[in-house]
Amino acid sequence: MKLKKSKPTTTKRHLVRKSVASVLLLNMLCFSLVPAMALAEGTQGTQTEAPSTKPASQKNAASKIPSVESLDLQVRSAILLEPVSGQVLLNVNGDLALPPASMTKMMTEYIVADLVKKGQFAWDDVVTVRKNAAKTVGSRIFLAEGDQHTIEELYTAMAMASANDATVALAEHVAGSELAFVDMMNEEAKRMGMKTAHFANSTGLDIKDMPKEFQPDSTEETVMSAMDAAILAKYIVTDHPDFNRFTTIQSKKFRERDKQPMINLNYMLEANKSVTNFKQFAYEGMDGLKTGHTANAGNCFTGTAIRNGVRYISVVMGTSSEKSRFVETRKVLDYGFNNFETKQIVAPKVTVAGSEFVTVKKAKDTQVPLVTDQGVDFVIPKGADTSTLEAKVTMNNETLTAPLKQGTKVGTVTYSYKPAGMDQTLEKTVNLITAQDAEKANWFKLFMRAIGEFFGDLFNGIKNLF
Known part of the structure; x- marks a missing residue:
C-alpha cells in the first residue's frame, strides 16, 4: 500500500509569502526609475x-x-553699567526721572560730534555767537554777540568746563536755533531707547534761567533718569571713542588774553593724582564724562573709567554737595572693579x-x-x-x-x-x-x-x- 506524503503547513506559508514578495518586487521594479529619483532627497x-x-x-x-545696601550710597539714584554688554551691575532708583542739570550737555556733545563724524560739519568750522548764547547765564566763558570761535574751541569749553554759552552757540550753529536743536535731542533720545528723557534746552538749565525771549512755550523741564544718562554715555564712548581727547583736558585757556584757564570740573581724572586740590578725588582709569549741578538737581555726575581693557559707566544723581558726587561715584565704580x-x-x-x-x-x-x-x-x-x-x-x-x-x-x-x-x-x-x-x-x-x-x-x- 503506497502512502501519500503531505507537506508541512509551515512550508506552504513560506512559499506563499515568497511568491507574494516576488510579485511585489517585480511590479515595483517596473516603475522604479522615476520614483527612485524622487526619493533620492527625501524630506x-x-x-x-x-x-x-x-x-x-x-x-x-x-x-x-557685597549687597548694594552695604555701600550706603547717599544719592537719589545711581547706576553702574558695562557698555559692551549693556549689563547693569548696580541700580538704585535707576528709572526715576530727575533733573540732570549739565549732564544734559552729553546729548549736545553726542550730536555735534556725530555730525562732525558724518562730515556735515568740521572741527575747524567757525561759529558766530548769537544773542541767545551771549545772554546765557550760569557756568560760562563770557561769549559776546558776534564773537567767532571754531566748533572745536566751543566743544572743548562745553565738555571740560560745562560752559552754557558755548553749548548754546553750538546748538544754534548746528540747527539754526536752540529750540530746533532740542527737537534733535529728543529724537536722538528716542532712537537710543531712553525711556524717561525729555530735553527743554541744550544746557540743562531750568527754563526760568534761560534768556526770556528764547524760552520754550512748554513748561516741561529737562528730566532724565540715571539709566537714561548711562545709556547716553554708552553711546558716547561706543560711537565716539575719542571722546576723552576733550574730557581729559585738565585746564586750558579759552582765549590767550584770559587771565585764568578753564578748569575741568571732573575732579576724579586720573591725571589729578598729582594736583594738590584734587588728588583726594583722582581715580585710576577715570577719563570722563560730565558733571552737573542746579538747585533742583542737586549734584550729579556721569563718570567713566577703564582698567585693563574693561570700562564701566557710573551715574549718581542728587548728591548733597560737589565733593559728595565724587565720593559716591568712587563707591559705585569700586563696586564694579572690585x-x-x-x-x-x-x-x-x-x-x-x-x-x-x-x-x-x-x-x-x-x-x-x-x-x-x-x-x-x-x-x-x-x-x-x-x-x-x-x-x-x-x-x-x-x-x-x-x-x-x-x-x-x-x-x-x-x-x-x-x-x-x-x-x-x-x-x-x-x-x-x-x-x-x-x-x-x-x-x-x-x-x-x-x-x-x-x-x-x-x-x-x-x-x-x-
Whole structure:
C-alpha cells in the first residue's frame, strides 16, 4: 500500500509569502526609475527647538559680592553699567526721572560730534555767537554777540568746563536755533531707547534761567533718569571713542588774553593724582564724562573709567554737595572693579551638543557640521561658577539644498546664565552657521544615492513582512 506524503503547513506559508514578495518586487521594479529619483532627497525634518543642555556636574560655589545696601550710597539714584554688554551691575532708583542739570550737555556733545563724524560739519568750522548764547547765564566763558570761535574751541569749553554759552552757540550753529536743536535731542533720545528723557534746552538749565525771549512755550523741564544718562554715555564712548581727547583736558585757556584757564570740573581724572586740590578725588582709569549741578538737581555726575581693557559707566544723581558726587561715584565704580570681571563663557566657532550637524539635500556630504559664529562674554562676579550655563538651540524652519556657502545661518543658540549673587539672568543669542561649504553632488552620485535609498526602503519593507 503506497502512502501519500503531505507537506508541512509551515512550508506552504513560506512559499506563499515568497511568491507574494516576488510579485511585489517585480511590479515595483517596473516603475522604479522615476520614483527612485524622487526619493533620492527625501524630506528633511527641521528641528525647531532643541532641548536645553546643562552640564551634569553643577557647583554651588560662587564669589560673594557685597549687597548694594552695604555701600550706603547717599544719592537719589545711581547706576553702574558695562557698555559692551549693556549689563547693569548696580541700580538704585535707576528709572526715576530727575533733573540732570549739565549732564544734559552729553546729548549736545553726542550730536555735534556725530555730525562732525558724518562730515556735515568740521572741527575747524567757525561759529558766530548769537544773542541767545551771549545772554546765557550760569557756568560760562563770557561769549559776546558776534564773537567767532571754531566748533572745536566751543566743544572743548562745553565738555571740560560745562560752559552754557558755548553749548548754546553750538546748538544754534548746528540747527539754526536752540529750540530746533532740542527737537534733535529728543529724537536722538528716542532712537537710543531712553525711556524717561525729555530735553527743554541744550544746557540743562531750568527754563526760568534761560534768556526770556528764547524760552520754550512748554513748561516741561529737562528730566532724565540715571539709566537714561548711562545709556547716553554708552553711546558716547561706543560711537565716539575719542571722546576723552576733550574730557581729559585738565585746564586750558579759552582765549590767550584770559587771565585764568578753564578748569575741568571732573575732579576724579586720573591725571589729578598729582594736583594738590584734587588728588583726594583722582581715580585710576577715570577719563570722563560730565558733571552737573542746579538747585533742583542737586549734584550729579556721569563718570567713566577703564582698567585693563574693561570700562564701566557710573551715574549718581542728587548728591548733597560737589565733593559728595565724587565720593559716591568712587563707591559705585569700586563696586564694579572690585567684584566683577568680564569673562568669555563660550568661545567662538564651537559646536553645540545635539546640534553638531545639519542635513543638506543634494550635497556631496549631506551631513554638514555646524558651529557658533561668535563667542559669548558676560560680566560676572569674580570667580563665579559658570557650569550652570544653559544653551537653547532654535533651527530655521527651512529645507537646505546644496550648493551652500560656509557661514550660512541655519539657526540660533541662546545662552543663559544666572550667576549666584546676581538677580538678573544673563542672556546672549548667537548664530548657528555651517562650518564648511556644502558642494553639490554630481548626477551619478545623486542617482546611485537614490537607488540605494530606494532599495534600502524596499527591503526594509519586505523584511517587515516576516
